[in-house]
Amino acid sequence: MNAAEEATTRGDIGRLPSSVALRTLTSGVLAGFEPMPDRRLRRAAEFSGTGASRRAVEPVRLLCDEAMRRFRDQPPTASDAWLAPRLHYALRITRAEAADSGLWNFLALCAAPDFVRWRWGRPQDGERRVVGQVARYCGPWHSQCFSRLWWAAELFRDGKDYKPVEVACRNQDVLNTVLRQEMALHRPAAQAIVRVATTGRQVNGLAKLAYAASATMIYEVLAPDEPQDADALQDWIDAIEEASPAPDDRLPVGPDDGRVDEASTAALVEWFERLAEVAPVRGRRLLEEGAESPRPQGVSLDKPGLRL
Template identity: 50%
Template sequence: MRELVDEAMNRFDEARTDADAWLAPRLHATLRMTRGEAADPGLWNFLALAVAPDYVLWRHLPLGGTADDPKKVSGVRFVGPHYSQAFSRLWWTAEMFRDGSDYATAEIACGNQDMINTALRLSTIDHKPTALALVRVLEDLSREGATRLGDRVNALCTAVNVAGSTLMYEVIAPDDVPDHLALSDWIEEVESASAVPWDRLPEGPADGTARRSSCEVLTRMFERFAAEAPLRDRARSAAPQD
């Protein structure tokens, strides 16, 4: 764990948010565990407070502080919920957005801060085709050079979450049950596994990939959402309040 965070700080000191996409899949592949184990906040609190508090400060300390107005790291980065805590947010993003043993989609998701900060809060991404379809739309928007990408991601996530309360994505786009035995085998191999590679993505558990047909159905649906979802009116939100 220390080797990973030290390498991340060395590699990304000039662009610290870029460390998320590099560290998340490697953190997940190093800390091999079930979702139940990862739901224990004590683990993440220990990592942030005892193992690598310097990384939390390095990654989340706002820039530009002064002696009169020093910048501070929010306490939730140390002991907050899974979508805010410095290490938990990375592990869970890798878990929710990986496609079986392939972390490529998780790397894309972690490369966009709005995807981590917004999508990770949504219960709908428990459905793997939904999570992967979000990544596909994000990738397409990025490739097309879409303006206000962050606002578009937030608007898309809101639309997906609202629609999910009535559409039931599991019915529209069914998926297979994960192979829990393969996950258990992968976890048990941790003692003999090599350290994760630094210059290529590691391999996750081969517990099954999402149905491609379901991903395609939801991708087309989410593309419509992305095209129609209203963006935040920044001029209005920046106006002084009466």
């Protein structure tokens, strides 16, 4: 038995190259007419025995099963707020590891393709569900089924506190618009937009106003942020073997690598609110029409501003 077969037998997470994933995602597979070729994909997967490949599939698989059970009578979007913090807690990976699309391809095509179909598929002809976008299986970090949830948890958590993640992921405007923008990479801005989202403001329009204003205002100057504690994060990652499974009915505890400065968050909350008030015409138009405007294409994770 070779290393790949041993890893598959153990139930390790591997990485599936995007070239393999994209060849597999035919129109028949996306439409639900053809099954996902699980065995062939696992043979094509790579298992390095380090990093994310040391992780087991089972915790992620159990979370997906529980999400589908728990939210079976609700719109699948309702599962995002529950799953995002628990996926982040269960995987315990670094940002550098999370930037590898092969990990997310493996989870979507090899570990839980049925969850992708449940979350993103449209019912058609009885039990068949059609997934309209290849990107939900293999795509940009802000669109792929699992990576978008992990990154939402990573960017919106407040140190070990996952409560802001729940708030962010209950609002699809935050996930679909704010997550793609540069300001989500600045922790005080991410916390501020979550707080503003709870006030009922139209998030799409507000995010566009904030993005436009950021051309003349630097978030780091108005709301400085302290670097996260890399050692504390690594200790949390290394403790995965002794960690309890992610609880179903309460939030798990994330890495204690530093809370966001409250003064910085408050400064940006005030600025966001004032921004909408002092630009009533442009602000009202954007706040009312933001949901209908084209979505931003998303920011790259390969940049100095995002500490991997």
